[in-house]
Amino acid sequence: MFLINCPYCGERDQQEFKAGGEAHIDRPKQPTELSDDEWAEYLFMRKNIKGVQFERWNHAHGCRKWFNMVRDTSNDEIKAIYKMGEKPPAQ
Amino acid sequence: MTKNLRLKSSEYIDETNRISFKFNGKTYHGFKGDTLASALLANNVHLVGRSFKYHRPRGIMTSGSEEPNAIVQINPGTNRTEPNVRATEVEIYEGLEATSQNCWPSVEFDIGGINNFLSPFFPAGFYYKTFMWPASFWEKYEFFIRHSAGLGKSPTSSDPDIYDHRNIHCDVLVVGAGISGILAAKNAAKNNFKTLLVDEKNELGGSTVYENNEFNKIDNKTPSEWLKKEIEELKNIKNLEIKTRTSVAAYHQYNYLLAKENLTDHLEAKDKTNKIRQRLLKIRAKKVILATGALERPLIFNNNDRPGIMLSSAVKKYSEFYGVACGFKNVFFTNNDSAYESALSLYNKGINVEAIVDIRDQSESKIVKKIEEAGIKIYWSHTIVDTAGYKRLNSVSIMKLSNDSTSVTGSKISISCDCLGVAGGWTPAVHLYTQSGSKLKFDQEKQIFLPNQNTSEQISVGSCDGDFKIDEIIKNLNQKLKDSLNIKETDLDKIKVEIDQENSKRNIWLLPSDKPLGKTKSFVDYQNDATAKDIKLALREGFRSIEHVKRYTTTGMGTDQGKLGNMHALGIIADTAGVKMGELGTTTFRPPYTPLTFGTIVGRNVGKFFDIFRRTPMNDWHVENKAEFENVGQWKRAWYYPIDGETMHQAVQRESKAARESAGILDASTLGKIDIQGSDASEFLNRVYTNAWSKLAIGKCRYGLMLNEDGMVYDDGVTTRLGENHYLMTTTTGGAANVLGKLEDYLQTEWPELDVYLTSVTDHYATASLCGPNSKKILKKIIPDLDLSDENFPHMSFKETNIGSIQCRIMRISFTGEHSYEINVQASYGKDLWKKCIDAGQEFNITPYGTETMHLLRAEKGFIIVGQDTDGTMTPIDLQMDWIVSKKKYDFIGKRSLYRSDTMREDRKQLVGLLTDDPNIVLEEGAQIVSELNQSPVEMLGHVTSSYFSPNLNKSIALAVVRGGKEMMGKKLFVPMENKNINVTVANPVFYDEKNERLNA
Known part of the structure; x- marks a missing residue:
C-alpha cells in the first residue's frame, strides 16, 4: 500500500486512489484524419515496463x-x- | 503414571492460580502463566500430534511461534473452535479444551501410523506420481487424500466473536520486545519520537529476560536482572505505546505493516463475551526498527523427530521461564555453546543432565568449563547417529565424526535419556525484513542470511541482524539508533558489558549416520515429513531451483512455513549440488508471518456490513408491502411485489398487465443523476454523447448513448436541459459512479478548457416513475394546477412545479412505451411522494412494479439495457441504433472507432428479436443460437440476452445478439438445449406498439 502525496490534498493511503494507466497519451485532436493503425496506436498501445513509468492517478475517494x-x-x-x-x- | 516435572521458582508462573484444562479428553492442571505446551510438559506429556504424511508420533519441539509439531485444535465442536493452533502459543485458562490433529482414532493409537512403515513407498512427489492416471480419476483420489490428510477442522457455525481494525500512525515502530527492541523503543521514545513497541508474547523481554548465565554481566547484573529493571522503566516513558500478544503479520511497502493484536484468546469463555477478540492494527510508521530476534536451528540427523527431542533453547525456556523440566534424563546435542546454557539451567535446578554431544572438537568458554567441572560428560567430535523410542525418546546412539565430517567412525555408544535438547545455532528472523522488499546476503562465516539492502526507512537490530552476543548487540544497536534517529546521546553509551567468550560453531547441514542415507529418516521439515533423502531425490530427478525443490518435496510449506528447517534444506541442496549457499537464493517469505484468522482480516465488515447497501427513500414502503429485493450495484431495489403467495412469474405477469392497461408505479430513485453546469455544458454533451445536443430547447429531454473510445456502448440515459447552461443527466443505476468518473477524466485531462462542472445528485433526489394510460389522470389529481395537455407538456419534456409545498421536477419520458412521468423530489420527500401517487391511483388500481416488470416492459418495446443486452463488444450500429449516431458531428467519444475495419464488419453480432415457434416456450437467457443442428462442431452464432413471457402479447419474446443478425429477419434458427432443440425465428426487436402510439394515449 503506497502513501501517495496528492498534489491537492497531501499524503493519503493508496486505497483512496485509482490508477488510470499510462500518462501523456493525448487524445488526437482530429481523430477522423487518422488511419486505422494510427488510431489503434492511440487506443490500444500502452507501455507496461519494469522500471520507471509515467502514470495517471485519480484521487477517487478524495x-x-x-x-x-x-x-x-x-x-x-x-x-x-x-x-x-x-x-x-x-x- | 503421572509425574510432575514442575520446578520451583519461576516468577512468571502463578502457582497460587491453579487451572484445569482438557487435552484429548483428559483433564490436566497447570498454572496461570503456562502455555498449553508448558502445562503438558509439566505433566510429562510430550506426544501431542502425528506428522502429516507418515503419521509419526511427534512432540513439542519449541516454545514459540515456529512450532512445527504441537499444532492442536482448540475447543473442538464449539463455534469458537480453531484448528492449527500452536500449543506453544496458547495461554491456558480454566475450561480450555484442546485435541490433537491428524490422527485417528487417537494420538496414542493412530491407524495412519502404518504409513511410517510403508514410507519406502511414499517418496517425495508420491502423490504427483501415483495419482496421475487415469487423469479423470483425480476427483475420486482427491476426496480420500483430502479426507486422510486434513489438518484440523474449521468451525461449522458462525463466529460469535467481534473483531476490529485500528489505524496507527507512529514515528517509530519497534517489532519485537527482546533486549534490542526494548532498548530501541526506550531511546526512540525518550528522544520525542512517537513510538509503538509490539511483541507476539504476553511478556516483554524476549529470551534475555530469563538469561541467568552467570558469566554474562550488564552493569554488574545478570542480563535478566538488568533487563527487568529496564522493562520497569518503560512504563514511565511518554510517547511510548506497548502492545503485547501482538504479532506483525505483514510488512508492506512504504512502511505499512499489519499486526494482529490478540485481546481475549487467553481468557475464560465467560470473560470473552462482548469483547473484541482480535484487532488488526494497520500501522504506518515513519521508521521501522526490526528486532525480531533469531530462531534456533535444529540439527538434521537420523530419527531426529521423536517426542522428547526439542530445541535446546526451548528446554532452557521451559526450565527458566515456565519452571518446567522437559525430562528426567536430559542429553544435549550441539554445534555451539548455547546448549551449555540450557544444560547449566537444568543442572542448577537439580535435574539430571546425562551428557552433551558436541560436533566441535573443543570449546574454551567458561560455561563449558563449568559443565565439565560439574561432572557432566561431554562427547567432543561426536554425532548422534540414531535415536530410539516410538512415542517417547528413550535413548540416543552416538559415534565419532570422521575428520571430513561426512561419515562416522569407531564404536557406537548408547545413552539412555527421555529428553534431547538440540542446538544447531541461530537463524536471524528476517521474514518481515524480506517482506518489505529488502534484500539479504549470505554470511559465509556465520552461515546465515543477513539484512543487506534496505528499501525503506528501516533498520534491523539485535540477533535478527546477526548480533548474537550482548556486547555486540548493545554496541551496534547504539550506533544504529544514533544514525537512524539522528540522535547524539543514548542510554547505551554508559552500559558496561562483560561476556563469556564463545567459540565459533561448526556447521554441518546434514549429519552422517552409520546407515546409508536411504535407510535414514532425517527430517528437515517436521510438519510435512520432508527428509534429507527427499531433497536429494528431488535433485537427482532434475529439480534445480530452490522454489521447485520446495514445491516438489513440500519443504517449508506447512503452517510453520519452514521456520526451522528451510536453512537446512538450502544447505543440503547447496552441498549436494556443489554450489555456494548465497548463490542459491532463498525461498520467498510471504505474509503472514504467523497465521491470521479470517475474523481479524474482515474486522467489522461482516453480516450486513460485509458490503454496503444503498436503499431508496421509499424503501420502507416496499418492505411494508412485502416486496422481494434485487441487488443492483450496491442498491437494494424492489424486484417484484408478490400478493397472496404469488410466484415471481405470476407477480410479474400481473404487474406488467396493470402497467399497460391502467397504471403502474416504479421506484426509479436509483438511476444515476449528474448535475451539469457551465457555459460549455452543451458542447460537453456533444462530445460525450453520440447524438447532437446544441439544439435541445430548454425544458426538453433527450435520450443519449455514451460510448467508450473504442466505440462500444458504455452507458445510456435521458438528459434534460434545465436552463441555458444547466443539464440534468441520468445514467444507468450500476453505471452512475463510473460515468461520473469518466466524464471527470475527460474534463480534467483532455478538455480542461471547457467551462463545465459536474455534481453527483443521485442521492439528492427520489424518483417515482408513473406509467400507463391512467398516469395522466393520477398526476392531475396530485397537481391539479399543472396543464398536462400534450401541447403544454408533450412527451420528452420537463416541468418544474410544486406538489403542495414540495418542489418537484417532472420529466415526461418513458422506458415502458406507455404514457409516463418521472417525478423527482428531494430525497427526504420521496416516501411522501410515493404514498401520494399510490393514494391518488387507488381508483385506477395503480400497481407498484419492480425491476423485473420494468425489464419485461422495456423488452416488449425492444429497449436495451446496457450491461444485459450489451457486454462491452456492442457498437450502436450492432444494436441497430444507427439513428442515434450523429453523422454531422465532427467528433465525439468513440466516433473514430465506429469506422475501424473491425467495427464495420457486416458479420458482427447484432441485436435482433427472437420469437419461439411455440409461443409458450420461454428461452433461457444466455442460451446459444445455431443455424445448423446436425453439424459438429457447430458454429455458435450468438446468444439470448433478454427473454420473457409477455402477458400483453400472450407469447414469449426474446432479444438476442446474432452474427450478421441484421440480414436475417424472418430466418429460422435453433436454440439447442440439454434435452431439446427450440425452433426460433429472427424478428424485429420491437415487439409491442411499433408506432409508439401509446406514448400519447
Missing part, C-alpha cells in the same frame, strides 16, 4: 482530481507527482 505520477514499477518507489498539464520531470 478530491476526485487527476494527476500524474512517476513510479518505478519494480519497487513501487514514487519518484515524482505533478499536476495535469504540467511538464513531466526530466528523468
Whole structure:
C-alpha cells in the first residue's frame, strides 16, 4: 500500500486512489484524419515496463482530481507527482 | 503414571492460580502463566500430534511461534473452535479444551501410523506420481487424500466473536520486545519520537529476560536482572505505546505493516463475551526498527523427530521461564555453546543432565568449563547417529565424526535419556525484513542470511541482524539508533558489558549416520515429513531451483512455513549440488508471518456490513408491502411485489398487465443523476454523447448513448436541459459512479478548457416513475394546477412545479412505451411522494412494479439495457441504433472507432428479436443460437440476452445478439438445449406498439 502525496490534498493511503494507466497519451485532436493503425496506436498501445513509468492517478475517494505520477514499477518507489498539464520531470 | 516435572521458582508462573484444562479428553492442571505446551510438559506429556504424511508420533519441539509439531485444535465442536493452533502459543485458562490433529482414532493409537512403515513407498512427489492416471480419476483420489490428510477442522457455525481494525500512525515502530527492541523503543521514545513497541508474547523481554548465565554481566547484573529493571522503566516513558500478544503479520511497502493484536484468546469463555477478540492494527510508521530476534536451528540427523527431542533453547525456556523440566534424563546435542546454557539451567535446578554431544572438537568458554567441572560428560567430535523410542525418546546412539565430517567412525555408544535438547545455532528472523522488499546476503562465516539492502526507512537490530552476543548487540544497536534517529546521546553509551567468550560453531547441514542415507529418516521439515533423502531425490530427478525443490518435496510449506528447517534444506541442496549457499537464493517469505484468522482480516465488515447497501427513500414502503429485493450495484431495489403467495412469474405477469392497461408505479430513485453546469455544458454533451445536443430547447429531454473510445456502448440515459447552461443527466443505476468518473477524466485531462462542472445528485433526489394510460389522470389529481395537455407538456419534456409545498421536477419520458412521468423530489420527500401517487391511483388500481416488470416492459418495446443486452463488444450500429449516431458531428467519444475495419464488419453480432415457434416456450437467457443442428462442431452464432413471457402479447419474446443478425429477419434458427432443440425465428426487436402510439394515449 503506497502513501501517495496528492498534489491537492497531501499524503493519503493508496486505497483512496485509482490508477488510470499510462500518462501523456493525448487524445488526437482530429481523430477522423487518422488511419486505422494510427488510431489503434492511440487506443490500444500502452507501455507496461519494469522500471520507471509515467502514470495517471485519480484521487477517487478524495478530491476526485487527476494527476500524474512517476513510479518505478519494480519497487513501487514514487519518484515524482505533478499536476495535469504540467511538464513531466526530466528523468 | 503421572509425574510432575514442575520446578520451583519461576516468577512468571502463578502457582497460587491453579487451572484445569482438557487435552484429548483428559483433564490436566497447570498454572496461570503456562502455555498449553508448558502445562503438558509439566505433566510429562510430550506426544501431542502425528506428522502429516507418515503419521509419526511427534512432540513439542519449541516454545514459540515456529512450532512445527504441537499444532492442536482448540475447543473442538464449539463455534469458537480453531484448528492449527500452536500449543506453544496458547495461554491456558480454566475450561480450555484442546485435541490433537491428524490422527485417528487417537494420538496414542493412530491407524495412519502404518504409513511410517510403508514410507519406502511414499517418496517425495508420491502423490504427483501415483495419482496421475487415469487423469479423470483425480476427483475420486482427491476426496480420500483430502479426507486422510486434513489438518484440523474449521468451525461449522458462525463466529460469535467481534473483531476490529485500528489505524496507527507512529514515528517509530519497534517489532519485537527482546533486549534490542526494548532498548530501541526506550531511546526512540525518550528522544520525542512517537513510538509503538509490539511483541507476539504476553511478556516483554524476549529470551534475555530469563538469561541467568552467570558469566554474562550488564552493569554488574545478570542480563535478566538488568533487563527487568529496564522493562520497569518503560512504563514511565511518554510517547511510548506497548502492545503485547501482538504479532506483525505483514510488512508492506512504504512502511505499512499489519499486526494482529490478540485481546481475549487467553481468557475464560465467560470473560470473552462482548469483547473484541482480535484487532488488526494497520500501522504506518515513519521508521521501522526490526528486532525480531533469531530462531534456533535444529540439527538434521537420523530419527531426529521423536517426542522428547526439542530445541535446546526451548528446554532452557521451559526450565527458566515456565519452571518446567522437559525430562528426567536430559542429553544435549550441539554445534555451539548455547546448549551449555540450557544444560547449566537444568543442572542448577537439580535435574539430571546425562551428557552433551558436541560436533566441535573443543570449546574454551567458561560455561563449558563449568559443565565439565560439574561432572557432566561431554562427547567432543561426536554425532548422534540414531535415536530410539516410538512415542517417547528413550535413548540416543552416538559415534565419532570422521575428520571430513561426512561419515562416522569407531564404536557406537548408547545413552539412555527421555529428553534431547538440540542446538544447531541461530537463524536471524528476517521474514518481515524480506517482506518489505529488502534484500539479504549470505554470511559465509556465520552461515546465515543477513539484512543487506534496505528499501525503506528501516533498520534491523539485535540477533535478527546477526548480533548474537550482548556486547555486540548493545554496541551496534547504539550506533544504529544514533544514525537512524539522528540522535547524539543514548542510554547505551554508559552500559558496561562483560561476556563469556564463545567459540565459533561448526556447521554441518546434514549429519552422517552409520546407515546409508536411504535407510535414514532425517527430517528437515517436521510438519510435512520432508527428509534429507527427499531433497536429494528431488535433485537427482532434475529439480534445480530452490522454489521447485520446495514445491516438489513440500519443504517449508506447512503452517510453520519452514521456520526451522528451510536453512537446512538450502544447505543440503547447496552441498549436494556443489554450489555456494548465497548463490542459491532463498525461498520467498510471504505474509503472514504467523497465521491470521479470517475474523481479524474482515474486522467489522461482516453480516450486513460485509458490503454496503444503498436503499431508496421509499424503501420502507416496499418492505411494508412485502416486496422481494434485487441487488443492483450496491442498491437494494424492489424486484417484484408478490400478493397472496404469488410466484415471481405470476407477480410479474400481473404487474406488467396493470402497467399497460391502467397504471403502474416504479421506484426509479436509483438511476444515476449528474448535475451539469457551465457555459460549455452543451458542447460537453456533444462530445460525450453520440447524438447532437446544441439544439435541445430548454425544458426538453433527450435520450443519449455514451460510448467508450473504442466505440462500444458504455452507458445510456435521458438528459434534460434545465436552463441555458444547466443539464440534468441520468445514467444507468450500476453505471452512475463510473460515468461520473469518466466524464471527470475527460474534463480534467483532455478538455480542461471547457467551462463545465459536474455534481453527483443521485442521492439528492427520489424518483417515482408513473406509467400507463391512467398516469395522466393520477398526476392531475396530485397537481391539479399543472396543464398536462400534450401541447403544454408533450412527451420528452420537463416541468418544474410544486406538489403542495414540495418542489418537484417532472420529466415526461418513458422506458415502458406507455404514457409516463418521472417525478423527482428531494430525497427526504420521496416516501411522501410515493404514498401520494399510490393514494391518488387507488381508483385506477395503480400497481407498484419492480425491476423485473420494468425489464419485461422495456423488452416488449425492444429497449436495451446496457450491461444485459450489451457486454462491452456492442457498437450502436450492432444494436441497430444507427439513428442515434450523429453523422454531422465532427467528433465525439468513440466516433473514430465506429469506422475501424473491425467495427464495420457486416458479420458482427447484432441485436435482433427472437420469437419461439411455440409461443409458450420461454428461452433461457444466455442460451446459444445455431443455424445448423446436425453439424459438429457447430458454429455458435450468438446468444439470448433478454427473454420473457409477455402477458400483453400472450407469447414469449426474446432479444438476442446474432452474427450478421441484421440480414436475417424472418430466418429460422435453433436454440439447442440439454434435452431439446427450440425452433426460433429472427424478428424485429420491437415487439409491442411499433408506432409508439401509446406514448400519447
